[in-house]
Amino acid sequence: MRELQGIYVLWLRDLKRYVRARSRLFGSLGMPFFFLIFFSLGFRRAHIPSLTISYTDFLAPGIIAMVILFTSVFSGVSVVWDRQFGFLREIMVAPISRTAIALGRILGGATTAVLQGWLMLLASLAVGFSPNPIGLFPAALFMVLLAIAFTGVGIAFSTLMRDVHGFQIIINFFIFPVFLLSGAVFPVKELGFVAPLAMLNPMSYGVDGIRWSLTGYSEISPFFDFFVLFTFSLAIVLIASYLFKRTEV
Amino acid sequence: MAAILVENLTKSFNGFKAVDSINLEVSEGEVFGLLGPNGAGKTTTIKILVTLLKPTSGKAFVAGYDVVKRAEEVRKRIGVVFQEPTLDLELTAVENLDFHGRLYGMDGRSRRRRIKEVLELVGLEDKANVLVKNFSGGMQRRLEIARGLMHEPEILFLDEPTLGLDVQTRRRIWEYIESLKESGVTVVITTHYIEEAERLCDRVAIIDLGRIIAIGSPNKLRKLVGGDLITLEVDGNVNFSDFNISIAEKVTVRNGIVEMTVKNGEEAIPLIIESLQSKGVKIKSVSLRRPTLEDVFVSLTGRRIRDEGEEWKFWLRMRRR
Numbered sequence: 391m392r393e394l395q396g397i398y399v400l401w402l403r404d405l406k407r408y409v410r411a412r413s414r415l416f417g418s419l420g421m422p423f424f425f426l427i428f429f430s431l432g433f434r435r436a437h438i439p440s441l442t443i444s445y446t447d448f449l450a451p452g453i454i455a456m457v458i459l460f461t462s463v464f465s466g467v468s469v470v471w472d473r474q475f476g477f478l479r480e481i482m483v484a485p486i487s488r489t490a491i492a493l494g495r496i497l498g499g500a501t502t503a504v505l506q507g508w509l510m511l512l513a514s515l516a517v518g519f520s521p522n523p524i525g526l527f528p529a530a531l532f533m534v535l536l537a538i539a540f541t542g543v544g545i546a547f548s549t550l551m552r553d554v555h556g557f558q559i560i561i562n563f564f565i566f567p568v569f570l571l572s573g574a575v576f577p578v579k580e581l582g583f584v585a586p587l588a589m590l591n592p593m594s595y596g597v598d599g600i601r602w603s604l605t606g607y608s609e610i611s612p613f614f615d616f617f618v619l620f621t622f623s624l625a626i627v628l629i630a631s632y633l634f635k636r637t638e639v
Numbered sequence: 640m641a642a643i644l645v646e647n648l649t650k651s652f653n654g655f656k657a658v659d660s661i662n663l664e665v666s667e668g669e670v671f672g673l674l675g676p677n678g679a680g681k682t683t684t685i686k687i688l689v690t691l692l693k694p695t696s697g698k699a700f701v702a703g704y705d706v707v708k709r710a711e712e713v714r715k716r717i718g719v720v721f722q723e724p725t726l727d728l729e730l731t732a733v734e735n736l737d738f739h740g741r742l743y744g745m746d747g748r749s750r751r752r753r754i755k756e757v758l759e760l761v762g763l764e765d766k767a768n769v770l771v772k773n774f775s776g777g778m779q780r781r782l783e784i785a786r787g788l789m790h791e792p793e794i795l796f797l798d799e800p801t802l803g804l805d806v807q808t809r810r811r812i813w814e815y816i817e818s819l820k821e822s823g824v825t826v827v828i829t830t831h832y833i834e835e836a837e838r839l840c841d842r843v844a845i846i847d848l849g850r851i852i853a854i855g856s857p858n859k860l861r862k863l864v865g866g867d868l869i870t871l872e873v874d875g876n877v878n879f880s881d882f883n884i885s886i887a888e889k890v891t892v893r894n895g896i897v898e899m900t901v902k903n904g905e906e907a908i909p910l911i912i913e914s915l916q917s918k919g920v921k922i923k924s925v926s927l928r929r930p931t932l933e934d935v936f937v938s939l940t941g942r943r944i945r946d947e948g949e950e951w952k953f954w955l956r957m958r959r960r
Contacts, residue, residue, distance in 0.1 A: 395744060396741070396742055398741070399738055403727065403730070406730065406734070407730075410729060475724070475725075475728070476721060476724055476725035479721055479725050480726075480786075481742070482691060483717075483719050484714060484739075484743060485711050485742075485743060485744070487711070
């Protein structure tokens with residue numbers, strides 16, 4: 391079916407661009423990696439009452455989720471580059487539905503985000519992270535859902551941006567708060583009365599799901615994590631497709 | 640069936656009428672031009688015809704389908720080359736073409752065959768596997784034309800195809816477009832280059848401020864302005880009466896230079912020469928100046944089409960990327 395071909399080729403394009411931009415690929419892993427090393431080093435003697443595993447084991451899944459968050463939002467927002475450089479017009483003028491275009495981009499962006507997440511996972515082994523090998527499968531599932539969710543968010547943002555300058559606002563006022571309020575770096579419980587905010591954050595469920603898969607430690611139930619993430623991903627894919635349909639090139 | 644049918648098409652942006660109730664019809668296989676200054680509404684019209692913009696009112700049918708109601712059917716049958724580059728710079732030429740072919744539902748064998756064909760058509764075979772970001776502006780434009788033809792569309796839209804290109808590349812692109820006539824593709828070109836419209840188009844619609852002010856073949860449009868001008872250099876003493884030839888609408892004689900305004904210059908020249916020679920007038924040289932579409936535009940609007948400043952601005956914009 392032509393629509394499936396279209397989704398495939400958009401996905402393929404995203405992948406090709408990802409693999410070719412070697413400096414971006416490894417460069418973007420730098421910051422989270424240093425986070426991981428130095429935070430786990432610096433906090434190794436900090437005592438967090440609610441924590442039952444080592445801080446490194448606690449932090450690593452959070453950092454993996456961080457990589458997925460950043461990569462997927464950027465992938466989604468990169469649609470603005472296509473708009474600014476005109477490539478989006480080529481896609482919009484083709485006989486492929488707007489929904490398929492949105493889907494192709496979401497899958498492409500999510501794939502690159504998950505690949506980055508896996509690279510981060512590998513890198514974290516070098517820092518002393520010891521994940522439960524059986525957990526790799528459910529972890530992958532949570533990673534995929536998280537990636538789809540935030541690529542969708544990125545695409546939704548892209549429909550509201552005219553050019554790439556909005557990036558700054560998105561990084562500082564969206565990505566960072568979402569990351570910091572998700573239990574990635576410290577248990578959500580410790581947030582006290584602000585904890586409910588974290589419960590509204592889809593990222594929290596992704597972090598918790600990945601962490602549970604790899605370490606067995608969970609603040610929320612893994613089934614609830616899955617349910618929330620799945621529902622959110624579905625909703626965001628629909629919203630992003632709708633917004634995409636309404637954009638003019 | 641008309642390749643394109645436009646009925647009372649209007650597009651307003653916040654009350655500003657970019658396209659104001661235009662009507663036109665393009666026949667299959669025709670090369671049709673939309674000529675007008677920047678801001679006339681050419682690009683907006685094209686965007687509506689290629690289903691990127693919805694009209695405010697009126698109808699447009701491309702390849703027989705309504706651009707609003709059956710947009711997808713329209714898209715299958717058209718190829719578009721935009722004014723700005725729309726290639727993926729991070730992919731190679733072949734990858735760009737392959738990507739396009741897949742988007743249009745072409746199977747593997749057709750894609751491979753067609754990629755070869757279109758690259759040959761625009762002379763880029765030896766650059767097939769080069770990343771597009773390493774292409775010059777002219778090469779990119781040629782690749783865009785190749786890509787627009789990749790899926791063998793019924794109608795090809797070219798929005799300012801030679802804007803910002805050097806003379807050599809411009810001429811090559813004109814040759815490609817001319818060679819398209821043989822394949823039966825309908826071609827719609829927007830341009831503000833007089834020479835381009837005159838050379839390539841079977842018919843031209845002159846558009847200004849959102850309205851079509853004239854449509855017809857370049858020849859027919861030129862006749863709107865008045866006649867062709869024949870200039871003769873003659874030897875020796877001349878009698879004004881010698882030049883009182885019936886087909887001449889206006890004659891001026893000055894210092895051995897005779898100017899005659901006639902209806903059809905090409906047919907008039909042999910008649911004039913015969914007539915003058917029979918009266919013993921020695922003719923040193925003859926030249927024919929036909930009114931250009933610019934003259935047509937000026938006579939209809941009082942303004943010129945070309946604004947000298949634009950091309951420079953476009954070139955700057957391209958460079959900054």
